Structures are given as structure tokens and as C-alpha cells.
Amino acid sequence: MTYFKTFIAAALATTTVAGTAYAEELRMSWWGGDSRHEATQAALQVCGEALGHTIKPEFTGWSGHFEKVATQLAGGTEADIMQINWPWLPIFSENGDGFADLRDFSDTIDLSQWSDEELDASSRNGALNGLPASVSGRIFFFNKTTFDKAGLAIPTTFEELMAAGPVFAEKLGDNYYPLEGIGLDASLLIQMIVTQQTGRSFINPETNAVQWSQDELQAGIDMYQAMVDNHVIKGWPERAAQGNIALHENADWTSGQIAGSYQWDTTFFKISDPLAEGQELVPAGLLRVAGAQNDGVYRKPSMVFSISANSPNQQAAAEVLNCLLTQPEGIAAMGSARGVPSSDVAAAQLLADGGIQQIQVDAQNMVMSANAxxxxxxxxxxxxxxxxxxxxxxxxxxxxxxxxxxxxxxxLVNEALEDK
Incomplete structure (x- = not known):
């Protein structure tokens, strides 16, 4: 996969808005918070004016949005353009015909702004069912201030991370840990380890079959337990005893006593902003275990923009999508409301204009350049x-x-996959 490109003038050389269809009235639906709502409405306004279309916004919070879209799709009342969560694609478009095939509009949408891997990840049965708004992946973040305090460099391998646990306990105290990881974080950490060890992801995306043996999965679980035993990760019961507190709200995190996390690259500011004054959080990419066959990166489109298969205005919807994701006016209005954009030209424009910061780009580069x-x-x-x-x-x-x-x-996983 091509990763986030260094800004160059050529990346910003975009075509003007193509000749449009007759003026249409469209609807676009999405979920998010206030900042995303405001940015998206502003982008729809400028793109609508540029194209001569009217686009009615339909937005909600995350809660209940899946049910809303499912009901609309079942009744054929969905919006012309929809923000769709990537894991919903096989649910709503099992055979690739649940949404329009955006390759049919390649003369309208500049698909060259996405890599083949990004487009393949958003395709079903060969049909391009969505354009990634952004790509997110799991990498390690470490509190450099705490590691400096322990006299240690930021880990670059799993071996170095394992060795840091006892040093933290000896030099900083029993309540200092190099990493945290329970719940989903523990699950994805184990999946990274086993993917590195076996060279295979957990579930085959082509066959929907589990690809790991019991022994291979057990080895990953044992390595996770070794991290707990070696004072690298605070044990699940001890961490849970603090209550169901999000990482960025955890006093042990904000004070630097927990000095690392395996998180989505897009969460950088969410987890760095609450740190106490003087604490410095840095992205560290992926740490390889001994004998790793790849980086084990867990990378996915965080969300995609799809066009309704039932829309009578698909051409106009494609024009709007192209404006939102590849044209200067749409890019500027949308900003980074959905993270670092997957569209190369959008990412380059926002970096040049200060719409995203270099450390976001650095974290995204680590995700996109990793292999798995x-x-x-x-x-x-x-x-x-x-x-x-x-x-x-x-x-x-x-x-x-x-x-x-x-x-x-x-x-349990094989049971869950039986009817997929």
C-alpha cells in the first residue's frame, strides 16, 4: 500500500470540478459528534453550490445509527450518499450489490487518489461499495517522559518492551507499567502477535474461515500472560478494579504511571491531550516479536462513503463525493473531521494548510507502511x-x-462465522 505522501506541489494539482448533471436534490447521512456535523454540513454547502445540487444533511450520534441505516435499506428509504462503518459492508452488501459500484463512476470520481489496497478493502465481490474516508490502524504509543525517567529508550522490539517491565518496577515503583491492555486492546495485541508469528491474519477475508490453529492462538495468549507476569502490563483484575474508565480519563495514564498503549493512530490527540503538563507522548509504530514474518498491523478503513444502489441520482451523488474528497473546496471544508484523509490529494492539502499536524502524519505513515x-x-x-x-x-x-x-x-468464533 502506498502510504501518506510527503507534500509536494504536484499532489495538489487537481482538476476542476467536472461538468455536472442537471441540478438534483440529494440526501446524505452520517454519524458523529458536533465537529463532524459542522464540517460535513459546510462541505455539503460548498460542494452543492459548486455543482448546482442541493444536499440535505441527515446526521445522528453513533448510538442507533446502525439500526437506522438497516431499517432504511430494508425499506428502500436510505439516503443517496451514506457514511458506512467498514464492518457493515458484508452485512448490507453480502454479494456486492447492496450499494452502487463506484467503479462505474470512474470518469467522475478520481479513484487514483486511493491505493489499490484501500479500494480492495472497500469492495465486495469485485464491486467498489465505498470510498475510504480515512484508514486507521493500531500502533504503539509511549510516554517518552516516563521512559526517560526510567533511564530507558523507547522500545523498538517486543524483547525491549518485555525487558522494560522489571526496570519500571525497580526504578519507578510497582504502580508504573510500560503498557496497558485489557478488553479490546488485549484482543488486538494478541492478534498482532499471532499474525506476526504465523504470517496469517485471524480470519481469511476471502473465505471467512479462521486461519489459526489452537496451538498458534495459545502461544499468543501465553505471550500476553508473560507480559502481565513480567510487569509490562497491569493485570486485568487490577485494572478492572479501577472501574470502567476510558484510557484518556485514567489518572494512571494522565500522570504517566502507565507509559504506553496499543491504540488506533487516529486517537493520538484524544489520549495525549489529557496528559499532565510536561508529559510527551510519541508514536512508536509496530514492535516485532522474535521470528516475526510481518509487522502484524491491524489496518482497516475507519469508515467509507457509499452511494445507494436504489438512488435515482447516482451520477449527481458521485459528483458530490468527488468534490468532498478530491476537490479543494470540499477538502478544506471537511478538514480532519474523520481523521487523516485517505485521499492523497486531501491529505496533502490539509498538511500544507495546517489542517492536520505532522505528528498525525507520522503516526499514519507508521500504519500505512507496515506490512501484514x-x-x-x-x-x-x-x-x-x-x-x-x-x-x-x-x-x-x-x-x-x-x-x-x-x-x-x-x-465461539467458528460458531459466529457459520452463517456469514
């Missing part, structure tokens, strides 16, 4: 996630050993 096999949208299936995380919690509390936990996870 593609992941399946079914990794994000609620039943798949629950099967992994609930079982890992039982393991962490000593109710299952690693053999039993790996067997239980595979059984």
Missing part, C-alpha cells in the same frame, strides 16, 4: 469480538487456562 495480510470485516462482528474478549477475561481471572481459552475462542 489483509483482515476480514468479520473481525469486527459483535459475536466474534464478544467470543474473544469474554473468553480472555475468564482467562485473566484464572477461570480458564490458555489451552482452554484458545479452544473456547476458536469454538
Amino acid at each position: 495480510p489483509a483482515i476480514s470485516p468479520f473481525n469486527e462482528d459483535p459475536d466474534v469480538r464478544a467470543g474473544i474478549e469474554d473468553t480472555l477475561e475468564l482467562f485473566a481471572y484464572g477461570e480458564l487456562d490458555s489451552t482452554e481459552a484458545s479452544e473456547e475462542i476458536l469454538m
Whole structure:
């Protein structure tokens, strides 16, 4: 995959808005918070004026948005343009015909602004069902201030991270840890480890079949437990005893006592802004285990823009999408409301204009340049996630050993995938 390109003048050389269809009245739906709502409405206004179309905004918060879209699609009342969560693609478009094939509009939408891998990840059965608004991936972030205090450099390998645990305990105290990881963070950390060790992702995105053996999964769980035993990660029961507190609200994190996290690159400011004055958080990319076959990066479109398969105004909708994602006026209005844009020209424009900061670009580069096999949208299936995380919690509390936990996870995930 091509990663975020250094800003050069050529990247900003865009074509003018193409000749448009007759003026149409369109609808666009999305979820988000106030900043995303404001930016998207502003972008629809400028693109509508440039193209001669009217676009009615329909926006909500995250809660209930899946149910809303599902109901609309079932009744054929969905908006012309929709922001769709990437894992919903196989649910709403099993065979690729649930949304319009955007390759049919390649003379209108500048698809060259996305890599082949990004477009393939948003395709179903060969049909391009959505354009990635942004791509997100998991990398390590470390508190440089705390590592400096411990007399350690930022880890570059898993071996160095493992060695940091005892040093933290000896030099800083028992409540200092190089990393945190329970729940989803623990699940994805184990998946990174096993992907590196085996060279295969958990679920094959082509066949929807689990690709790991019980022994391979058990080895990843055992390595996670070794991190707990080695004072690298605070144990699940101890962390849970603090309450269901988000990382950025956890006093141990904001004070620097927890000095690292395996997080989405797009969360940088969310987790760095609450740090106490003088604390410096830095992105560190992926750490490889010994004998790793790849970086094990867990990378996915965070969301995509799709066009309704039932829309009578698909050409006009394609013109609007092109404006929002590849044209200067749309890019400027949308800004970074959905993270660092996947569109190369949009990312270059925002970096040049100060709409995104260099450290966001650095973190995104780490995600995009890392290598690993593609992941399946079914990794994000609620039943798949629950099967992994609930079982890992039982393991962490000593109710299952690693053999039993790996067997239980595979059984539950295979059950969840049976009807997919």
C-alpha cells in the first residue's frame, strides 16, 4: 500500500470540478459528534453550490445509527450518499450489490487518489461499495517522559518492551507499567502477535474461515500472560478494579504511571491531550516479536462513503463525493473531521494548510507502511469480538487456562462465522 505522501506541489494539482448533471436534490447521512456535523454540513454547502445540487444533511450520534441505516435499506428509504462503518459492508452488501459500484463512476470520481489496497478493502465481490474516508490502524504509543525517567529508550522490539517491565518496577515503583491492555486492546495485541508469528491474519477475508490453529492462538495468549507476569502490563483484575474508565480519563495514564498503549493512530490527540503538563507522548509504530514474518498491523478503513444502489441520482451523488474528497473546496471544508484523509490529494492539502499536524502524519505513515495480510470485516462482528474478549477475561481471572481459552475462542468464533 502506498502510504501518506510527503507534500509536494504536484499532489495538489487537481482538476476542476467536472461538468455536472442537471441540478438534483440529494440526501446524505452520517454519524458523529458536533465537529463532524459542522464540517460535513459546510462541505455539503460548498460542494452543492459548486455543482448546482442541493444536499440535505441527515446526521445522528453513533448510538442507533446502525439500526437506522438497516431499517432504511430494508425499506428502500436510505439516503443517496451514506457514511458506512467498514464492518457493515458484508452485512448490507453480502454479494456486492447492496450499494452502487463506484467503479462505474470512474470518469467522475478520481479513484487514483486511493491505493489499490484501500479500494480492495472497500469492495465486495469485485464491486467498489465505498470510498475510504480515512484508514486507521493500531500502533504503539509511549510516554517518552516516563521512559526517560526510567533511564530507558523507547522500545523498538517486543524483547525491549518485555525487558522494560522489571526496570519500571525497580526504578519507578510497582504502580508504573510500560503498557496497558485489557478488553479490546488485549484482543488486538494478541492478534498482532499471532499474525506476526504465523504470517496469517485471524480470519481469511476471502473465505471467512479462521486461519489459526489452537496451538498458534495459545502461544499468543501465553505471550500476553508473560507480559502481565513480567510487569509490562497491569493485570486485568487490577485494572478492572479501577472501574470502567476510558484510557484518556485514567489518572494512571494522565500522570504517566502507565507509559504506553496499543491504540488506533487516529486517537493520538484524544489520549495525549489529557496528559499532565510536561508529559510527551510519541508514536512508536509496530514492535516485532522474535521470528516475526510481518509487522502484524491491524489496518482497516475507519469508515467509507457509499452511494445507494436504489438512488435515482447516482451520477449527481458521485459528483458530490468527488468534490468532498478530491476537490479543494470540499477538502478544506471537511478538514480532519474523520481523521487523516485517505485521499492523497486531501491529505496533502490539509498538511500544507495546517489542517492536520505532522505528528498525525507520522503516526499514519507508521500504519500505512507496515506490512501484514489483509483482515476480514468479520473481525469486527459483535459475536466474534464478544467470543474473544469474554473468553480472555475468564482467562485473566484464572477461570480458564490458555489451552482452554484458545479452544473456547476458536469454538465461539467458528460458531459466529457459520452463517456469514
